[in-house]
Amino acid sequence: MSIEIFVMSDRRLDSIAEWQKAIEQEGFNLRLDASRPLEAIGGHLPAWRGSEPAGFECDHSDPADLLDDDDLADIDVHRRWSQTLAFRFGGDFLALWGAFAAATAYARATGGVVFDGEAGEVLTPDKAAEIVRDVELELGKT
Numbered sequence: 001m002s003i004e005i006f007v008m009s010d011r012r013l014d015s016i017a018e019w020q021k022a023i024e025q026e027g028f029n030l031r032l033d034a035s036r037p038l039e040a041i042g043g044h045l046p047a048w049r050g051s052e053p054a055g056f057e058c059d060h061s062d063p064a065d066l067l068d069d070d071d072l073a074d075i076d077v078h079r080r081w082s083q084t085l086a087f088r089f090g091g092d093f094l095a096l097w098g099a100f101a102a103a104t105a106y107a108r109a110t111g112g113v114v115f116d117g118e119a120g121e122v123l124t125p126d127k128a129a130e131i132v133r134d135v136e137l138e139l140g141k142t
Contacts, residue, residue, distance in 0.1 A: 002088045003096070007103050008063060008081035009112025013038060019102070022109035026129060028101040030054060047098045049139075054098030057088035081112065097135045104128040 013019050016034040023030050033046035033055075042059040063084040087103050089095035103114045108125035115122050123131070 002057075002090055004117040005087045005099060005103055006061075006115040006117065007083075007085040007087075007107045007110070007112050008115055009083045009085075009107065009110035010081060011110050012060070012083055012085075013106065013109055019106060019109070022105040023101060026101070026105045026108065026132075028105065028132060030098055030101045032102065045102075047102065049094055049097065052094055054094040054101075056095045056099040056102070057086075058099075058102070059086055060084070061086045083110070083112070093135065093139060097132065097139060100128060100132045100135065104132055 013022070016032055016036075016038050019038065020032055020034065023032070029049055031048045039060075043057055044055055045058040046053070046055040048054055061084045063081050065084075085103070085106060087099040089099045100114075104125055106112070107114050107128060113122050113124060114128040
C-alpha cells in the first residue's frame with residue numbers, strides 16, 4: 001500500500017540545491033540525489049539519512065487533480081493553490097521520514113502546506129516538522 005502526502009504552494013523551488021538548503025535549515029539529516037534537475041523529478045527520488053536509504057517517489061502534479069477530488073470536498077486546504085508536489089512511499093519507515101522531512105522543508109521554503117492524504121489533514125510546516133521529529137525518535141529506538 002502506498003501512502004501519499006502533498007505539498008501545496010503557490011511557487012516552486014528552482015533547484016534541488018535550493019531544496020537541499022531548505023532541508024538543512026530545518027536541521028534534518030536528509031540528503032537528496034541531485035543528479036536530475038528539479039523540474040525533471042518524477043518517480044523514485046533517491047535520498048539518504050546518513051548512509052541509510054530514505055528515498056521516496058516524488059513528482060509535480062496538477063493541483064486541480066487533488067483539489068477537485070470529491071473525496072476531499074470536506075477538507076479545508078486554506079485556498080486554491082497553484083502548485084502541488086506529490087510524495088509517495090510504502091511501509092518503509094525511513095522513506096516515511098524522508099518524504100515528510102523533504103515535504104516539510106519544501107512547504108516552508110515555498111510558503112505552502114503539507115496535506116497528509118492518509119489522515120485527511122492539512123499541516124503547517126511547524127506541525128509537519130513535529131511529525132518528522134516524532135518519526136526520528138521512533139527510528140532511534142530501532
